[in-house]
Amino acid sequence: MKDKVILLVEDNPDDEALTLRALKKSNIANKVVVAHDGVEALDYLFATGAYAGSATSDLPQIIFLDLKLPKVDGLEVLRRVRADKRTKLLPVVILTSSKEEQDIISGYSLGANSYIRKPVDFEKFAESARQLGLYWLVLNESPPRSYGSA
Amino acid sequence: MRRLWSLMPQGGSLPEDIWRNRHRFLCGLTWFHAAIITIVGPVLGYSWELSLDAPFRDRTVAHTILEGLIVAIFAAAASWKGRSRTFRATAVGFGLMSSSAILVHLSGGYIELHFHFFVMLAFLALYQDWIPYLLSIVYVAIHHGVVGVLEPSDVYNHPAAINAPWTWAGIHAFFVLWASVGSIMAWRFSEKNLAERKQAEEEIRKLNAELEERVIERTSQLETANKELQAFSYSVAHDLIAPLRSIDGFNQAVLEDYGDKLDTQAKDYLMRARGATQRMGQLIDDLLSLFRLTRTEMCPEKVNLSELAQSIAAELRHTLPDRVVRFVIAEGLSVNGDRGLLRMALENLLGNAWKFTAKKPCATIEFGAKGDNGMRTYFVRDDGAGFDMAYVGKLFAPFQRLHGATEFQGTGIGLATVQRIICRHGGRVWAEGEVERGATFYFTI
Numbered sequence: 206m207k208d209k210v211i212l213l214v215e216d217n218p219d220d221e222a223l224t225l226r227a228l229k230k231s232n233i234a235n236k237v238v239v240a241h242d243g244v245e246a247l248d249y250l251f252a253t254g255a256y257a258g259s260a261t262s263d264l265p266q267i268i269f270l271d272l273k274l275p276k277v278d279g280l281e282v283l284r285r286v287r288a289d290k291r292t293k294l295l296p297v298v299i300l301t302s303s304k305e306e307q308d309i310i311s312g313y314s315l316g317a318n319s320y321i322r323k324p325v326d327f328e329k330f331a332e333s334a335r336q337l338g339l340y341w342l343v344l345n346e347s348p349p350r351s352y353g354s355a
Numbered sequence: 356m357r358r359l360w361s362l363m364p365q366g367g368s369l370p371e372d373i374w375r376n377r378h379r380f381l382c383g384l385t386w387f388h389a390a391i392i393t394i395v396g397p398v399l400g401y402s403w404e405l406s407l408d409a410p411f412r413d414r415t416v417a418h419t420i421l422e423g424l425i426v427a428i429f430a431a432a433a434s435w436k437g438r439s440r441t442f443r444a445t446a447v448g449f450g451l452m453s454s455s456a457i458l459v460h461l462s463g464g465y466i467e468l469h470f471h472f473f474v475m476l477a478f479l480a481l482y483q484d485w486i487p488y489l490l491s492i493v494y495v496a497i498h499h500g501v502v503g504v505l506e507p508s509d510v511y512n513h514p515a516a517i518n519a520p521w522t523w524a525g526i527h528a529f530f531v532l533w534a535s536v537g538s539i540m541a542w543r544f545s546e547k548n549l550a551e552r553k554q555a556e557e558e559i560r561k562l563n564a565e566l567e568e569r570v571i572e573r574t575s576q577l578e579t580a581n582k583e584l585q586a587f588s589y590s591v592a593h594d595l596i597a598p599l600r601s602i603d604g605f606n607q608a609v610l611e612d613y614g615d616k617l618d619t620q621a622k623d624y625l626m627r628a629r630g631a632t633q634r635m636g637q638l639i640d641d642l643l644s645l646f647r648l649t650r651t652e653m654c655p656e657k658v659n660l661s662e663l664a665q666s667i668a669a670e671l672r673h674t675l676p677d678r679v680v681r682f683v684i685a686e687g688l689s690v691n692g693d694r695g696l697l698r699m700a701l702e703n704l705l706g707n708a709w710k711f712t713a714k715k716p717c718a719t720i721e722f723g724a725k726g727d728n729g730m731r732t733y734f735v736r737d738d739g740a741g742f743d744m745a746y747v748g749k750l751f752a753p754f755q756r757l758h759g760a761t762e763f764q765g766t767g768i769g770l771a772t773v774q775r776i777i778c779r780h781g782g783r784v785w786a787e788g789e790v791e792r793g794a795t796f797y798f799t800i
Binding site (some may be wrong): 214217219220223224272273301302303304305306307308323324325326327330 | 398608
């Protein structure tokens with residue numbers, strides 16, 4: 206399970222710390238890469254900008270994506286991920302504060318695999334993180350790695 | 356003089372549809388005269404003689420046919436669609452005046468046939484147009500002046516007139532002019548009426564246009580307000596929730612990681628802080644769902660309120676199976692409305708009844724209706740904590756609560772939600788209650 210990287214796209218340092226803590230509390234020991242805005246997330250995924258030179262085949266197992274992000278917002282990141290054949294099958298879980306209908310609809314329309322609302326109650330949040338980790342990193346069968354990189 | 360002039364009708368101002376109707380009638384009248392004059396010869400047994408000069412001699416069929424033809428030419432000119440209104444009306448005028456002159460002439464100048472001029476002039480006034488009318492009068496004047504003087508026996512049938520044709524032409528002219536004055540007066544009143552009608556129509560059109568403009572303006576204001584509200588709630592949904600989560604999360608982190616270094620009071624303080632953030636989170640959620648209510652589209656369908664109430668009652672029982680609550684739900688109450696919204700309204704009303712009867716060992720909650728289908732009033736009644744009617748005005752305002760948070764939980768958004776839903780269905784909601792004796796919520800749809 207160690208080789209499975211989680212990409213957490215989150216601009217709010219508090220939420221970042223809480224999410225990391227929740228994952229740790231749930232005994233999810235995977236490496237978590239944090240991107241603090243949409244550009245950084247895209248750079249990591251496509252090995253551009255600050256991540257130029259790293260192998261693009263090092264794709265994360267799962268992306269936890271916040272919607273409200275500086276520079277490039279979450280929905281745009283999702284759109285770009287789905288538009289590129291290297292990443293179009295990558296599981297993307299939207300992890301955000303809002304449960305506004307328009308966000309949920311846009312998220313699913315653009316091909317999100319899941320939409321999780323970060324609750325105010327930390328215990329519920331931790332429970333969500335635990336279940337997410339369990340589901341996406343253990344139970345769920347990911348699309349084959351070789352796909353698209355050929 | 357100017358005053359006299361202002362009394363004169365303007366002329367030529369008939370609306371197209373009215374003019375066309377009148378012209379159709381007057382055109383037909385001209386064709387009718389052409390036909391009558393043509394058959395006068397055969398009917399009265401005139402000579403069928405056919406010679407070059409026969410058409411120009413009296414009492415031959417050829418003569419009446421020629422005269423009928425003259426009127427027919429005017430009638431044809433009047434029927435000519437490509438020409439102006441003035442041209443066509445003038446053709447009718449000449450046709451009818453010619454008919455009068457021919458009939459007078461055929462009768463041998465009988466005074467009774469002169470009536471025909473007056474009648475035809477009265478008809479011509481229907482055009483309410485100066486040029487055809489005046490030209491027709493000129494036609495009569497020339498006819499009486501020229502033919503009456505040259506061939507007086509063609510125009511008059513008594514010796515006094517035949518001997519002094521100018522004088523009698525003058526007498527006839529006098530009566531023609533007076534007849535015209537009457538017609539012109541009638542014509543002026545009709546014009547005034549038409550003008551008033553047109554002005555009224557213009558005013559209505561203007562008022563409608565203004566109204567339309569105001570509606571557009573208001574709609575755009577409303578749209579702007581809605582957009583702002585949407586932007587606001589979007590921002591609230593994202594930005595206001597995040598700090599709350601941080602407060603709650605880090606409080607929890609302290610409790611979990613440093614719990615052993617804290618005494619009971621410190622832990623209690625942290626727990627209170629967490630309780631408050633969660634309550635605020637709930638408030639924000641409720642507020643957002645209230646906003647959402649006004650935005651979501653309604654899909655009306657037939658909704659069985661009785662079944663909805665039954666299923667909500669079952670859910671409520673499920674939450675606290677040990678409570679003793681008797682639900683009395685009337686059968687077969689259906690309305691037209693949005694199922695989701697109506698369910699939300701009933702959930703709130705029945706949920707309130709459930710909540711405010713919590714302290715009774717044995718409670719009754721009732722859902723029913725009064726009145727017939729036309730003005731049916733639905734109600735949800737309980738025998739719980741009730742409320743003081745003095746505060747009934749505050750009941751439906753968002754975040755207004757009549758009970759302390761320790762007594763009964765809630766954010767005070769439920770009844771505001773109900774009111775909004777009922778309002779969107781074009782209905783009304785109101786309440787009656789008494790402290791410790793229960794409350795009844797009525798609504799119409």
